[in-house]
Amino acid sequence: MRVIRRLLRYPVPAAAGLILLAFAVLGALAPIIAPHDPQAADLGRRLAPGSWSEEAIPGFVLGTDSLGRDLLSRLLHGARASLTMALSPVLISVATGVLLGLLSLRSQRLDDIAMRVMDLLFAFPALLLALAIVAALGPGATNAVVAIAITDIPRVARLARGQVLTVRQQEYIVAATSIGAGTVRLAVKHVIPNILSVIVVYSSLLAGRALLTVAGLGYLGLGVRPPQPEWGSMLSDSRQLMLSGAWEPVVLPGVAILITVLAFNLVGDGLRDALDPRLS
Amino acid sequence: MFILVRVLPGDPTMIALGDYATKEQIAEARTRMGLDKPLPEQYVTWLASIARGDLGISFRNREAVASAITARLPATLELGLFALVLAVMFGLPAGVLGAVYRGRLPDYIVTGVALIGLAMPVFWIGLMLLMVFSVELNLLPTGGRSSSSAVLRGPTGFLVLDNLLHLDPHGAWEALRYLALPTLVLAWYPFATVARITRSGMLDVIRQDYIRTARSKGLGERRVITRHALKNALIPVVTVVGLSIGPLMGGAVLTEYVFSWPGLGRYTVEVVLARDFPAIQAVILLSAAVFTSVNVITDVVYAMVDPRIVYR
Numbered sequence: 001m002r003v004i005r006r007l008l009r010y011p012v013p014a015a016a017g018l019i020l021l022a023f024a025v026l027g028a029l030a031p032i033i034a035p036h037d038p039q040a041a042d043l044g045r046r047l048a049p050g051s052w053s054e055e056a057i058p059g060f061v062l063g064t065d066s067l068g069r070d071l072l073s074r075l076l077h078g079a080r081a082s083l084t085m086a087l088s089p090v091l092i093s094v095a096t097g098v099l100l101g102l103l104s105l106r107s108q109r110l111d112d113i114a115m116r117v118m119d120l121l122f123a124f125p126a127l128l129l130a131l132a133i134v135a136a137l138g139p140g141a142t143n144a145v146v147a148i149a150i151t152d153i154p155r156v157a158r159l160a161r162g163q164v165l166t167v168r169q170q171e172y173i174v175a176a177t178s179i180g181a182g183t184v185r186l187a188v189k190h191v192i193p194n195i196l197s198v199i200v201v202y203s204s205l206l207a208g209r210a211l212l213t214v215a216g217l218g219y220l221g222l223g224v225r226p227p228q229p230e231w232g233s234m235l236s237d238s239r240q241l242m243l244s245g246a247w248e249p250v251v252l253p254g255v256a257i258l259i260t261v262l263a264f265n266l267v268g269d270g271l272r273d274a275l276d277p278r279l280s
Numbered sequence: 281m282f283i284l285v286r287v288l289p290g291d292p293t294m295i296a297l298g299d300y301a302t303k304e305q306i307a308e309a310r311t312r313m314g315l316d317k318p319l320p321e322q323y324v325t326w327l328a329s330i331a332r333g334d335l336g337i338s339f340r341n342r343e344a345v346a347s348a349i350t351a352r353l354p355a356t357l358e359l360g361l362f363a364l365v366l367a368v369m370f371g372l373p374a375g376v377l378g379a380v381y382r383g384r385l386p387d388y389i390v391t392g393v394a395l396i397g398l399a400m401p402v403f404w405i406g407l408m409l410l411m412v413f414s415v416e417l418n419l420l421p422t423g424g425r426s427s428s429s430a431v432l433r434g435p436t437g438f439l440v441l442d443n444l445l446h447l448d449p450h451g452a453w454e455a456l457r458y459l460a461l462p463t464l465v466l467a468w469y470p471f472a473t474v475a476r477i478t479r480s481g482m483l484d485v486i487r488q489d490y491i492r493t494a495r496s497k498g499l500g501e502r503r504v505i506t507r508h509a510l511k512n513a514l515i516p517v518v519t520v521v522g523l524s525i526g527p528l529m530g531g532a533v534l535t536e537y538v539f540s541w542p543g544l545g546r547y548t549v550e551v552v553l554a555r556d557f558p559a560i561q562a563v564i565l566l567s568a569a570v571f572t573s574v575n576v577i578t579d580v581v582y583a584m585v586d587p588r589i590v591y592r
Contacts, residue, residue, distance in 0.1 A: 123568045127530025128548070132564045135552040208399065215401045216534050220549055238407050239422075239538075242415045250411060254404035261399035 013270020016263040023260060027079030035059065036070035038077040039227045043068050047246040063248040065234070066241055071248055074229040075256055081230040082260070085141060085223070086211035089148035090203050096149075097156025098192070098199060101164050105191065106183050115161065118154035126151045130213060131222070139222040141230075147217075148210050159202055163195035170194075197275040204268030208261040215257050231257050330565070336558030340551070345562045349544065355425055356532060356543035358438045362459055363466035363528065368521060371471045375478025379486060379513075380505060390475055397472030402531045406465040406538035413461060421458050423540035462539045466531050470524035477520040481513035488512075515586045522578025529567055 026033070036059075046068040048057045057064070062071040100118070104111040121129065133147035167173060168191070176190050217223035218232025226233060231253040238250040317325075329336065335345040378390035414422040425439065440459065443451035485491065486509055494508045495501075529545075536545030544563065551559035 123572050124564060125526040125529045125567055125571050127527075127533060128564055128567045131533065131548060131552050132560055135555055135557075135560050138555075212399075212401050216403060219401070219403050219534070220537060221553065232401070235404060235407065239410070242407070242411045245415075247411065250407055254401065254407070257404065258396070258400050261401075262396065265395065265399055 010270045010273060013266050013274075016266035016270070019259065019263045020267065023079050023256075023263075024083055026076055027081075027083050030073075030076040030080050034070075034073035034076045035061075036073045038069060038073040038229050041067040041069050041227075047241070047244060047249070049246070050248050062252060063246070065249040066237055066244075066246075069227075071252060074234060075231070075252060078229040078231045078234055078253065079256070081141070081224055081228060082211060082214060082232070082257070085145055085214045085230070086207050086260075086264075088145045089152060089210050090207045092145070092149035093152035093156050093206065094199060094203050097153050098160045098195075100153070100157040101160025101162075101195075102187050102191065104161055104164055105168065105187055111161070114157065118157050121150070121154040122158075124151075127213060127216065130217065134217060134222045139225070141224045141228075144214060144217045144223045148213050151213075152206055152210070155206070156199070156202065160195060160199060163198055164191055167191050167194045197271075201268050201272045201275065204264050204271060208264030208268070211257065211261050211264065326561075335562035335565075338551075338556050338559050340554045340556040340559070345559045348547065348559065349562060349566065352542060352544045352547050354438055355541060356536070356545060358440070359459065359462055359466060359536070359541060359543060360528060360532060362463040364470060364521070364524070366463055366467040367470035367474055367524070370467075371474025372478055372517065374471075374475040375517075376482055376505065376510060376513075378475065378479040379482030382483065387479075390479065394472040394475045394479075397468050398476075400468070401534075402465060402469065403534040403538045405468055406461065406535055409461050409465060410538070420461055423538075425455075425458050425542050462535050462541055465538070466528065466535045469527050469531055470521070473520055473524055473527075474517060477516050478513060481516045482509055485509045485513045515582070518581050518585055519578055522574055522581075525574040526571055529571065 030038075045057050045060070045064050046066055048060055048064045048068075049055055050061060050063040050071075053063075060070050060072070062075065065071055065074065100114045103114050124132070129151045130144075130147040133150055134143055137143035137146065173186065173190055176186055181189070214223055214230070215232030215235075218230045218234075219236050221233070221236055224230035224233050234253040235250065241249050326336070335349065337343070338345055338348065374390045374393075378387045381387050410422055413420045439455035440452050443449075443455055491504060491508055494504045499508075532543070532545040533548050534545070535541065536543045537549050540546065544566075547559075548563050550556075551563065
């Protein structure tokens with residue numbers, strides 16, 4: 001509650017949070033509120049402009065894409081796919097990364113092994129590692145999520161471990177250990193609550209990055225399989241579209257990605273300020 | 281990498297031969313590619329051939345992977361170098377401007393551009409620029425590295441430089457026109473990062489005592505900024521430029537794909553889509569090698585510019 005009240009003192013991050021919430025709600029309600037079936041193609045109405053143009057087709061507010069599918073419906077359903085695909089790898093990598101970071105509480109040896117494996121993953125540029133994993137697993141939404149999660153795990157693990165090492169030195173940890181608290185109790189009761197804020201801030205930035213990677217993989221044809229709408233894959237035939245003079249299908253999905261990633265980043269910055277007790 | 285590619289599901293022979301291959305054809309292909317041997321043996325064979333500079337034969341078109349990579353390397357290097365130079369050339373002054381005019385208009389512009397720059401998908405910036413400059417205004421080519429009539433001439437493989445060496449300013453100008461949009465797109469992300477870090481580095485430095493000393497000595501503001509502040513604010517920037525290499529390599533994949541740039545990035549997409557494992561392994565291995573070396577070099581340079589850090 002205090003965090004929320006503090007967050008409201010920062011209007012920009014709060015607004016960004018509201019935008020994210022709105023997109024999430026719109027995406028979740030897409031099957032109900034979308035005016036058309038996002039996959040219903042009709043070449044007779046292909047590349048219709050939005051309702052600001054005189055040539056617009058009534059009922060198709062943002063126009064249609066190259067197959068005559070309603071752009072608004074595809075954007076709404078795309079929000080669902082894009083946000084799910086951006087948040088799932090974050091959940092996976094945070095859960096795994098924190099667990100790996102906590103290994104240092106239990107055993108030096110396990111910690112060493114885990115960190116060497118992380119170093120190995122760190123040796124690859126993120127997008128290229130994700131591409132290699134998708135190549136191995138085959139294209140598709142689930143595999144893209146797994147690929148992004150794997151590239152993010154070493155980042156979370158290293159951050160979490162650093163935090164754990166700092167927290168472990170604190171007197172209350174020493175006190176808890178001396179009254180006989182086990183590793184699990186130590187981790188759940190004392191360590192995790194104290195490293196959580198840093199992890200949450202980082203997760204928000206990770207979500208923004210994950211969304212960009214999801215879009216990139218979708219654009220390359222390695223993410224969501226067509227005809228399923230996802231913001232990145234909606235852009236994959238835009239080179240041909242441009243020559244036809246239709247701008248809506250090229251511009252709008254990109255704007256959706258831009259706003260969402262920007263919102264994730266701003267929320268991350270805002271949370272960092274709100275959770276930092278030194279800034280008050 | 282080797283293990284990853286082998287262990288995960290997906291049979292390369294099926295992809296190389298198509299869905300209608302007979303069992304005999306598949307078995308024959310597996311033998312030819314050495315896929316029927318035990319994994320450790322495959323691994324040793326693979327390591328030994330890399331040591332000889334042999335990156336294997338592509339599953340897809342039986343081309344030697346090493347020569348495919350060598351042929352595409354100059355295009356990617358040229359693009360990457362131009363982008364990096366552009367990013368630092370504009371990122372540094374932008375960051376300084378943001379710090380010096382903190383909380384005023386120039387700062388808001390720099391911070392805003394950097395924030396938005398970091399939130400835009402690389403390929404989408406490319407698409408927008410293509411739409412404006414190539415389709416609407418018809419000013420710049422829509423893709424590729426040169427018109428088909430242009431001759432590829434040696435010795436470096438960098439088209440701009442090669443044309444200049446052949447005293448052909450028109451050819452160099454043409455090459456620059458093809459380079460313009462991809463460079464801009466690829467430079468965007470590192471530009472935003474460099475600007476952000478320079479700004480916060482400058483802000484830290486400007487508050488230091490020695491800056492007040494320099495001012496109180498009666499030095500002009502310009503001299504204080506360039507001589508005293510910037511020099512110290514540059515230290516984190518070295519790291520950032522080093523760290524930009526990873527995103528730059530990832531960005532190159534998408535940028536080259538958007539602009540049909542005949543470099544390693546587009547090659548990577550092609551081989552990934554075709555699941556051409558020897559080629560994928562080679563490309564990823566190369567990128568990891570470059571990435572790791574750049575990180576080491578960054579550390580060394582960091583120690584050189586910052587006398588407080590001793591490199592052990």
